[in-house]
Each structure stands twice: as C-alpha cells, then as structure tokens.
Amino acid sequence: MIPSVQQSNISHFQVTEFILLGFPGIHSWQHWLSLPLAFLYLLALGANLLILMTIWRETSLHQPMYEFLGILSIVDMGLASTIMPKILSIFWFDAKAISLSECFVQIFAIHCFLGMESGIFLCMAIDRYIAICYPLRYPSIVTATFVLKASGVMVLRNVILVVPVPVLAAQRDYCFKNEIEHCLCSNLGVTSLACDDRRLNSIYQLVLAWMIMGTDLIIIILSYIQILRSVLRLNSAEAASKALSTCSSHLILILFFYTVIVVLSVTHLAEKKFPLIPVLLNVLHNVIPPALNPMVYALRTHDLRVGFYRVLGLDC
Template sequence: MDTTMNTANCSIFEITEFILLGFPSIHEWQHWLSPPLALLYLLALGANVLILITIHQEPALHQPMYQFLRVLAIVDIGLSTTIMPKILAIFWLDAKSISLPECFTQIYVIHVFLCMESGIFLCMAVDRYVAICYPLQYPSIVTDTFVVKATLSMVLRNGLLTIPVPVLAAQRRYCSKNEIEHCLCSNLGVTSLACDDITINRFYQLALAWVVGGSDMGLVFVSYTLILRSVLRLNSAEATSKALSTCSSHLILILFFYTAIVVLNVTHLAGRKFPLIPVLLNVLHNVIPPALNPMVYALRTQELRVGLQKVLRMGIHVSRK
C-alpha cells in the first residue's frame, strides 16, 4: 500500500528540469565571481585559438608533439565552453533552470573531455618517452599515422566508456527535489537528488575514475620515470638540459591536472561539512587547465614561442594596414 502511494506520488511530482543554484552558502554575492571566471574563459579561448593558428601556420610545428598539443587545445576549448556559458548565464541572467536532457548531455560531455585531456597527456608522455629514450627509432614510430590512431583510440575509449554515466543517471527517478547546489551538472550532484537507489551510479563513477584516470596517471608517471632515468644517464649537459626543459612543461601541466583531481575527490568526501570547496574546485578544474596549458607551453617550448611571436607580429602588421 505505502509503496503504491509512493510510486503514485513520484509519478505526480516527477520533475522535468533542474535548478542550478550556483555556489553553496554564498548565493547572495556569488555574482562577484563572474568577472574572474569570465576572464579565465576568455583567456582559455583566446590562448588555445592562438595555439591552433600558430601550429597550423608554422611548418616547423607540424610534428607529432605539436599535433598532440593541437588536440589538447581543441579539448580545452570544448571543456571550458561546455560549462562556462551556462555558469555566466546563471550569474548574469539568473538562468538557473536546465532541462533533464541538457543536464545529462552536459554530464556526458564533461566526462568525455576530462577523460580526453587525461588521454592526450598520456599520448604526449609516450611521445616524449620514445623521443628521448629511442631517438633513432622515433621518426619511424611516432608518425602522423601514429598521432591519428592514438587520438582516435582516445576518442573511442572515452566516448564509449562514459556513455553509461548519463544513461544510468537518466534511468533514476527524480520526483522530490530539483535544486542542485552547483553551477554545473555533476554526475553525483544530480543523482543524489534521485528518489531511488544510486549505488550503481556511484560504483560506475568510481570504476571509470580508476580505469581511465588511474591507468592514464600510472602510465604517465611510469613514462616520465623512465625518461628521467634515461636523461640522467646522458653524458652531454646540453642534451640533458634540453630534454628536461622539453619535459618540464608537460610535467607541470600533468601534475596540476591530476593533483586537482585528487584534491577534488578528497574534498568531495568532506562536502557536507564544507560544501563550497568541492563545488568551487570542480568549476576551477574545468577552466584553469584550459587557460594554463597554452601559457605554460608558450613559455617553456622555444619552437612554439617563436611561432607565436611570428603570428602575433603578423596580426599586428595586418591590423595596422
């Protein structure tokens, strides 16, 4: 009897949209966060578009290392664009509602792009490993075909493995609360509103993190451990310095990316006590790496820095005409 009544109530009050409230506990003044977030988004868009233009126009940058960087720039543009327009609309236009299909789509796209970023970092680590540890075989191993196959394999892996995340979320029944204390549709944030059991959602989220993120992170650090061991064996101080300089930019970004994920998961466990921290970190993790990646590469990679200077000079020359 009670079960029948609960099912009936769920069908009567079944919701059709979610309300994104923004940052918990600071709703009254959260709009003041929109200027720095908007600047970060514009920086991410501008810097990554500039990277794409530079790699396209400079023949010296038509190498596998920079082709992976091109893919990373596309992923960064997609990741930041998936969340920032909606966040800014919440702050500026009070557009807090989001339909269920839109919310589940955002969950899927965010997961795909985050997994793609992790996968591209792995591809770049393998590229540097072969270039430094097997320099003579590098041209025959890491070819344009290798780049295409590696990129497509990452797209297929991440596209397929993340499908169950929104599918499982969409199968839950949402019939009581539809307000999400977040600026975006996070998987666990949305499914926590469900009226039925979400154990399988939590389990798959954890499994996906370990299978994709955990394996990528492990292989990345194994690659750089082997690179470091090989570099330290070089007799030439100049070659050692060049190899470390090339890899240091990769390591900076990789350490930031995976450290942020670990911190985000740790703070999520304490989310009930400090709800603002995991939400803020989640948003920043989706916008800071896209803004930071091209800046680090531009500063640490000489060939790219020279190419950017040429493109900027060309742009200034054209604008003056």
Template sequence: MDTTLSITNNSKFQVSEFILMGLSGIHEWQHWLSLPLALLYLLALGANLLILITIHHEPILHQPMYQFLSILAAVDIGLATTIMPKILAIFWFDAKAISLSACFVQICAMNSFMTMESDIFLCIAVDRYVAICYPLQYPSIVTKAFVIKATLFMVLRNGLLTIPVPVLAAQRHYCSRNEIQHCLCSNVGVTSLACDGITINRFYNLTFAWVIGGSDMGLVFVSYALILRSVLRLNSIEATSKALSTCSSHLILILFFYTAIIVVSLTNLAGGRAPLIPPLLNVLHSVIPPALNPTVYTLRNQELKVSFQRVLGLGEKVSRK
C-alpha cells in the same frame, strides 16, 4: 505546488527540470567571482584558438608533439565552453533552471573532455619517452599514422566508457527534489537527488575513474620515471638540461591536472563538512587548466614563441628593431 514538477504520472521523470543553486554560502558576492572566471574563460578561448591557428599555419610545427598539443587545445576549448556560459548565466542573470536532457548532456561532455585531456597527457608522455629514450627510432615510431590511431583510440575508448555515465544517471527516478547545490551538472550532484537506489551509478563511477584516470595517471608517471632514469644516465650536462627542459612544461601541466583531480575527489568525499569547497574546486578545475595549458607551453617552448610572433605579425617588427 512546485511548478518544476510534472503534472502527469505517465512521464518517466516527475521532475521536469533541475535548478542549479550556484555556490552555496557566497551568493551575495558570487557576481564578483564571475569576473575572474569570465576573464579566465576568455583567456582559455583566445590562447587555445591561437595555438590551433599557429600550429595549422606554421609548417615547422607539423610534428606529432604539436599535433597532440593542438588536440589538447581543442579539448580545452570544449571543456571550458561546456560549463562556463551556463555558470556565467547563473551568476549574472540568475538563470538557474536547466532541462534534464541538457543536464545529462553536460555530464557526458564534461566527463568526455576530462578523460580526453587525461589521454592526451598520456600521449604526450609517450611521445617524450620515445623521443628521449629512443631518439633514433622516434621518426619511425611516432608518425602521423600513430597520431591518427591514438586519437581514434582515445575517442572510441572515451565514447564507450563515458556514455554509460549520463545514461545510468538518466535511468534514475527523480520524483521530488530538483535543486542541485552546484553551478554545473556534476554526476554526483544529480544522482544524489534520485528517489531510487544509485548503487550501480556509484559502482560504475568508481570503475570508470580507476580504468581511465588511474591507468592514465599510472602510465604517465611510469613514462616520466623512465625518462628521468634515461636522462640521468646522459654524460653531457647540456644534453641532460635540454632533455629536462623539453619535458618540464608537460610535467608541470600533468602534475597540476592530476593533483587537482585528486584534491577534487577527496573534497567530494568530505563534501558534507565543507559544502562550498567541492563545487568551487570543480569549477576552477574546469576553467584554470584550459587557461593555464597554453600559457605554460608558450613560456617554455621557443618554437611556439617564434611561431606566435610570426602569426601575429610581430616577428617582422622584432627583426627590424
């Protein structure tokens, strides 16, 4: 008898825990995959913590754009930490078991952080739109109060729309199968094990994706289309170059983020044909953006570079030389 099944029929769940099977087809060398994943996780933690410390420490960075960037750094730390410790435990120690409650919490956390990241990219796009298209009105529109209100709105909206995802998953009846062909608790992977119908889950997931992801992505690209139109109307080549340089780092990250989401969604739909690809892309999409975001911002933003040097004590050395 399977020891993971409950011995009583009074419990709502007959299955007492899920088993995360890891990445099917590559079990023999997933230990090697864990090394670059661990390095990416450490990079994500270190770089984003450095951004948080630097923005807090440097008065010149106490601006709305950098405040949104600090929120993005905190979200990236949360997203990576939600999944990477468990994945590394599976790869290194074969710790595949996860309780039902922990699994549903992970679903909630992953969805919350992913939607928060999408919302922050929208806020950054709006910030750049106002700064470039309405520079004179920028100080009166994008204020500290604006940042606080936008952050509260993101938290409330994501809370109200994200919580039903794990709640609906927890309402399903898991009576026999408990092996998730993944190394994290994806909503699709968990609900596919349910013994009863999951039509309402699929309907809500589709609605959730369109309401949050679709609307955010649409507004982001509309904002940058308006920015591009405004920039191309500038008579000064230098002003055009400066405006495009300001937006380039944001646009690189936004394009990568939404492209990855679209690719993951399409591969999930075709998961039966390539069972390894969706789980692997899900893992990479949860750890690469947190590691990539601060790197791109550092390379493209001179103010951050100089501030990093001061915080790390390198500024004095450079000036002495």
C-alpha cells in the same frame, strides 16, 4: 510545490527540469564571481585559438609533439565551453533551469572531455618517452598516422566508457527534489536527488575514474621513470638538460591536472562541512587548465613562442 515538477498524485511529483542554484552559501553575491570566471573563459578560448593558429601556420611546428598540443587545445576549449556559457547565464540572467536531457548531455561532455585531457597527456608522455629513449626510431614510430590513430583511440575509449554515466543517471527516478547546489550538472550531484537507489552510479563513477585517469596516470609515471633513467645515463650534462627541458612543460601541466583531481576527491569527503570548496574546485578545474596550458607552453617552448610573435605580427 517546487516549480518545474509535475504532480502525479498527492504525495509524488515527477521532476521535469533541474534548478542549478550556483555556489552553496554565497548565493547573494556569487554573481561577482562571473567576472574572473568570464576572464578565464575568454583567456582559455583566445590562448588556445592562438596555439592552433600558430601550429597551423608555422611549418616548423608540424611535428607530433605540437600536433598533440593542438589536439589538447581543442579539448581544452571543449571542456571550458561545456560549462562556462551555462554558468555565466546563471550569474548574469538568472537562467538557473536546465532540462533533464541538457543536464545528462552536460554530464557526458564533462566526463568525456576530462577523459580526453587525461588521454592526450598520456599520448604526449609516450611521445616524449619514444623521443628520448628511442631517438633513432622516433621518426619511423611517431608519425602523423600515429598521432591520428592515438587520438582516435582516446576519443573512442572515452565515448564508450563514459556513455553509461548519463545513461545510468537518466534511469534514476527523480520524484520530488530538483534543486542542485552547484553551477553545473555533476553525476553524483544530480543522482543524489534521485528517490531510488543510486549505488550503481557511485560505483561506476569510481570504476570509471580508475579505468581512465588512474590507468593513464600509472602509464605516465612509468614513462617518466624510464625517461629519467635514460637521461641519467647520458654522458653530456647539456644533452640531459635539453632532454628534460622538452618534458618540463608537459610535467607541469600533468602535475597540476592530477593534483587538482586528488584534492577535489579529498574535499568531497568534507563536503557536508565545507560545501563550497568542492563545488568551486570542480568549476575551476574545468576552466583553469584550459587557460593555463597555453601559457605554460608559450613561456617554456622557444619555437612556439617565436611562432606566436609571427602570428601576432610582433618582432621576436
């Protein structure tokens, strides 16, 4: 009998917890991956905390663009912290068991933070669109209240749309298998263990992806098309270059975020032949962007870089 299930009759068991096995095919040496993953996690926490401290201390950074960046830093830390403590405990302490309730909460948190990340990218795109296309109206439109309301809408949107994901997963009947070939509780990975029909879960997962990330990406693309059209109409090459430079960091992060999602979706089609690849990409997508985002902005944003030096007590 598989551990962590209760026998209800001679042929039927009721799962009481799941077992996260880690990365498929490399169980014997996967603990070595804990070192780079732990480094990425610490880098994500440290770099995003530095972003928050810098924006808070530097009055020159009390602008909507940097306020959205600060919110993105909070989301990034939440996203990484949703999965990394459990993954490291699996590798270091062999703590592979996770209760059903903890698993469903993790499913909710992962989807919610990923949706928030996409939503903040959308808010940042709209911010740049108004700043470049309507510069005279920008101060009266994009205010502190605007930032607060936009962020609140993103939170409310994701909570409402994501809640059905763990609810539907919790309604499935887990009657025998409880071992998950993963380091975290993914919706489809968990519901694949169910003994009853899980088609509704799969359909809602697809609908949710299009409702949140699909819609966000379409609006972001349209915003940058309008930005590009406005920049090309500028008579000054210097002004055009300055306008584009304010968007470059944002564009790099957007391209990386959505490209990995597309690659992850494609690799799931070949999951049976190469099970390690989608699992590894899924984990890395939850920890690399939080570590990468602050570095991109630090390297490409002069005011933020100067603020870093001041916070760290270094000469700039």
